[in-house]
Amino acid sequence: xxxxxxxxxxxxxxxxxxxxxxxxxxxxxxxxxxxxxxxxxxxxxxxxxxxxxxxxxxxxxxxxxxxxxxxxxxxxxxxxxxxxxxxxxxxxxxxxxxxxxxxxxxxxxxxxxxxxxxxxxxxxxxxxxxxxxxxxxxxxxxxxxxxxxxxxxxxxxxxxxxxx
Amino acid sequence: xxxxxxxxxxxxxxxxxxxxxxxxxxxxxxxxxxxxxxxxxxxxxxxxxxxxxxxxxxxxxxxxxxxxxxxxxxxxxxxxxxxxxxxxxxxxxxxxxxxxxxxxxxxxxxxxxxxxxxxxxxxxxxxxxxxxxxxxxxxxxxxxxxxxxxxxxxxxxxxxxxxx
DNA sequence: CGCGGTTCGTTGTGCGTGCAACCAGAATGT
DNA sequence: ACATTCTGGTTGCACGCACAACGAACCGCG
Numbered sequence: 001x002x003x004x005x006x007x008x009x010x011x012x013x014x015x016x017x018x019x020x021x022x023x024x025x026x027x028x029x030x031x032x033x034x035x036x037x038x039x040x041x042x043x044x045x046x047x048x049x050x051x052x053x054x055x056x057x058x059x060x061x062x063x064x065x066x067x068x069x070x071x072x073x074x075x076x077x078x079x080x081x082x083x084x085x086x087x088x089x090x091x092x093x094x095x096x097x098x099x100x101x102x103x104x105x106x107x108x109x110x111x112x113x114x115x116x117x118x119x120x121x122x123x124x125x126x127x128x129x130x131x132x133x134x135x136x137x138x139x140x141x142x143x144x145x146x147x148x149x150x151x152x153x154x155x156x157x158x159x160x161x162x163x164x
Numbered sequence: 165x166x167x168x169x170x171x172x173x174x175x176x177x178x179x180x181x182x183x184x185x186x187x188x189x190x191x192x193x194x195x196x197x198x199x200x201x202x203x204x205x206x207x208x209x210x211x212x213x214x215x216x217x218x219x220x221x222x223x224x225x226x227x228x229x230x231x232x233x234x235x236x237x238x239x240x241x242x243x244x245x246x247x248x249x250x251x252x253x254x255x256x257x258x259x260x261x262x263x264x265x266x267x268x269x270x271x272x273x274x275x276x277x278x279x280x281x282x283x284x285x286x287x288x289x290x291x292x293x294x295x296x297x298x299x300x301x302x303x304x305x306x307x308x309x310x311x312x313x314x315x316x317x318x319x320x321x322x323x324x325x326x327x328x
Numbered sequence: 329c330g331c332g333g334t335t336c337g338t339t340g341t342g343c344g345t346g347c348a349a350c351c352a353g354a355a356t357g358t
Numbered sequence: 359a360c361a362t363t364c365t366g367g368t369t370g371c372a373c374g375c376a377c378a379a380c381g382a383a384c385c386g387c388g
Contacts, residue, residue, distance in 0.1 A: 013287065019299055022307040025314025026298075030194045031240050032321035050344085069366060076195050081345050083368055105353050105366045123177065134190075135183055137316045142309065143186040150189025152301045157196035214374085232337060242376055247338055249374090269336045269383045 037129050045122045050075065051089055052126060054082075055119040058095065058111045065098060065110035094118055201293045209286045214239065215253055216290060218246075219283040222259065222275045229262060229274035258282055 015023065038049040047055075053075040058064050066074070072082040086109050089095045094115035100106030111119070138146065179187065202213040211219075217239040222228050230238070236246040250273050253259045258279035264270030275283070302310065 013291070015291065015294075015299075018304065018307050018311055021311030021314070022302070023294055023298060025311055025318065026190075026194070028240070029314040029317040029321070030190070032318050036321045048344095067366080076192070078346050079367065080347080080369080084344075100366095103354070103366080107367065127177070127179065130179070130187055133321050134187060134317060135179075137313055137320065138186070140182065142313070143182050145306065147182055147185030147189055149301055149306065150185070150193040153193040153298060154189065154196050156301065157193070157200045157297050212374095233335085243337065244339080244377080245375055267336080267384070271337065 033133050036133060037126065040129050041122060041126055044125050045118065047118065047122050050077065050085060051094075052119070052122055054085060054089060054109070055094060055111065055115055056123065058109060059116065059119050063110070064116070065108040067100070068107050068109060071109055089115070197297050200297060201290065204293050205286060205290055208289050209282065211282065211286050214241065214249060215258075216283070216286055218249060218253060218273070219258060219275065219279055220287065222273060223280065223283050227274070228280070229272040231264070232271050232273060235273055253279070 034049070041047050041049055041052055054071065057071060057074045058066055068082055068086065069079065071086075072079050075082070077085065086095060086097070089109075090097060093112060095109050096112050098108040098110045100108055135143065198213070205211050205213055205216055218235065221235060221238045222230055232246055232250065233243065235250075236243050239246070241249065250259060250261070253273075254261060257276060259273050260276050262272040262274045264272055299307065
């Protein structure tokens with residue numbers, strides 16, 4: 001027989017039914033939604049989800065431009081990953097690089113008119129998808145509750161990625 | 165000015181505050197937890213999250229073995245991805261391949277004693293992590309609610325991956 | 329039987345990503 | 359003014375994954 005090592009409390013060795021449903025459900029739900037939304041965006045607008053996020057953050061930013069570094073942390077991507085993603089989007093003419101005169105090291109990624117248009121079209125599709133797949137499955141009260149809970153989770157998980 | 169195209173309803177063009185918090189919060193929370201849990205497992209047991217999941221599903225299966233195909237869909241991985249993952253775990257001696265005599269095409273992945281031990285150790289760590297990061301942030305009632313909601317989400321999202 | 333159609337697992341290939349190393353420029357200290 | 363340290367962005371590299379194509383084996387039907 002195995003002797004108790006760290007703990008014999010049952011919850012140390014297995015999850016209860018509801019716990020398992022909540023946890024594994026989240027993993028599966030996330031995967032399913034990410035896949036579905038990505039496929040949808042790809043099919044309708046030929047845009048990947050990560051590309052969409054770049055355009056979206058840029059569109060919502062002052063002057064439709066952001067520093068590479070800020071953008072990277074916004075979309076949860078490493079700096080190197082963003083460099084290449086911006087390269088791709090630049091090649092497609094959706095965004096352009098603009099030098100930063102305050103800081104000669106810096107680069108802005110800036111939305112082009114074409115990028116703006118692309119996003120305007122994609123945004124409607126994507127938001128409809130998010131609603132249909134996610135938001136509509138919860139009541140407003142539940143959404144509120146979720147929003148609060150996520151904040152707690154995010155804080156607890158350290159948020160290792162980049163700065164702070 | 166831009167004219168109305170598909171729809172002018174405000175919710176077609178943007179998310180409300182609570183909606184945004186619930187949706188983006190989930191994306192960030194998921195990313196943060198996945199990263200933290202993976203790092204933890206890697207640091208303590210030198211095991212990747214995907215490897216852990218394989219071991220876990222195997223341990224919970226009859227005779228601690230599963231068909232490659234079933235395993236792949238359980239851990240949300242493509243068949244080819246699983247082939248190589250099982251290769252890796254096999255090289256580490258944690259699992260072994262067993263031919264299936266019912267179906268000569270088939271392969272079982274089966275836990276080795278070493279894999280069993282590894283999992284027993286890792287499971288405690290991982291479950292503690294899941295609790296600390298996720299489960300403990302919700303009340304039992306909230307977990308129940310979440311579990312139900314995920315089912316609706318998963319069903320709605322099609323679940324494209326593999327069978328049914 | 330023998331013949332299509334399907335499923336299981338593997339392999340070739342390409343892509344997106346993170347990490348580490350790097351350089352240029354900025355910030356800080358003396 | 360100079361040396362040191364830090365930061366922003368890019369590049370080399372390796373890894374994990376999905377997709378498509380493949381061979382083998384199973385299944386159904388005539």
